[in-house]
Amino acid sequence: DVKVTQSSRYLVKRTGEKVFLECVQDMDHENMFWYRQDPGLGLRLIYFSYDVKMKEKGDIPEGYSVSREKKERFSLILESASTNQTSMYLCASRGGGQDQETQYFGPGTRLLVL
Amino acid sequence: QKEVEQDPGPLSVPEGAIVSLNCTYSNSAFQYFMWYRQYSRKGPELLMYTYSSGNKEDGRFTAQVDKSSKYISLFIRDSQPSDSATYLCAMSDGNAGNMLTFGGGTRLMVKP
Numbered sequence: 633d634v635k636v637t638q639s640s641r642y643l644v645k646r647t648g649e650k651v652f653l654e655c656v657q658d659m660d661h662e663n664m665f666w667y668r669q670d671p672g673l674g675l676r677l678i679y680f681s682y683d684v685k686m687k688e689k690g691d692i693p694e695g696y697s698v699s700r701e702k703k704e705r706f707s708l709i710l711e712s713a714s715t716n717q718t719s720m721y722l723c724a725s726r727g728g729g730q731d732q733e734t735q736y737f738g739p740g741t742r743l744l745v746l
Numbered sequence: 747q748k749e750v751e752q753d754p755g756p757l758s759v760p761e762g763a764i765v766s767l768n769c770t771y772s773n774s775a776f777q778y779f780m781w782y783r784q785y786s787r788k789g790p791e792l793l794m795y796t797y798s799s800g801n802k803e804d805g806r807f808t809a810q811v812d813k814s815s816k817y818i819s820l821f822i823r824d825s826q827p828s829d830s831a832t833y834l835c836a837m838s839d840g841n842a843g844n845m846l847t848f849g850g851g852t853r854l855m856v857k858p
Contacts, residue, residue: 636789672754674850675790675834722789733778733838735846737789 635659636725636738643743651710653741655723663726664706665735666690666698668719675722681706713745749773752835752849761858765822769835769849772816776837776847779811781820784832784851793833794820825856 639654657664665680667690677690679698687698695717699707706725710717720742724735752769759765767781777798782790794809796802796818802809808821818837822829835849 672850675848677845680845733840733846734780734792734795735836736792737782740787740789742787 636723636736638721638723638738638741640741641739643741645710645713645743645745647714647745649710649713649745651713651743651745653708653710653721653723653743655706655708655725655738656704657706657723657725657736658704659725659727659736660703661725661727661736662703664700665724665726666696666706666708667722667724668692669722669740670719678708713743715745717743718745719743748850749847750835750837750849752852754850754852756853756855758855758857759825761825761827761856763825763856765820765825765829765854765856767820767822767833767835767852767854769818769837770816771818771837771847773837773839773847774813774816775839775841776816777813777840778838779809779818780836780846781807781809782834782836784834786831790834822854825854827856827858830854830856 636657666678667675681700697709723738726735750771781794783793784790799813806823810819832851834851836846
């Protein structure tokens with residue numbers, strides 16, 4: 633089974649703090665993704681990475697950055713947290729071959745910015 | 747207009763009912779279709795995956811794709827309280843990095 637883990641299930645941070653969300657996958661997948669999920673807005677893609685040290689902006693990259701130093705790990709960074717970044721953050725990974733369309737999700741990190 | 751539309755619900759049904767969940771889409775290039783199930787405060791998990799038009803069955807679940815109508819469905823037979831979750835449809839055109847486009851999700855409640 634594909635396993636995607638996220639470093640925290642719940643986080644509470646203060647406005648202006650730098651926040652790190654980490655994601656690890658154990659299936660040697662090339663592609664990894666960060667989404668945020670908000671009621672009524674569904675899943676929105678923040679950033680994705682198709683290889684180590686490679687990254688591409690998604691639909692809503694403003695206020696975020698990412699890091700992929702190792703294939704299995706993809707980090708999302710909130711440079712200066714703001715209250716409008718309170719959300720559920722989901723990491724996903726995707727392999728290749730016949731499974732190249734399917735993304736596998738982690739359990740999510742629920743972030744509250746005060 | 748969103749690229750993928752999904753009724754947010756909630757949809758409330760009695761245990762044992764047949765449930766029909768649906769998505770419509772506007773991009774005729776979509777050819778890969780997925781259904782994810784998301785329990786409260788958890789990440790989405792892949793439930794069904796289909797390519798192009800047709801039906802696919804897995805236990806109590808049947809996924810149906812009608813590309814001519816740009817309409818996909820997920821049927822759940824003999825629904826159980828454990829099926830209570832949010833169901834997300836997702837689709838891809840197989841190009842441009844194989845990005846997924848998600849529907850907003852339908853919340854389903856199956857009452858005992």
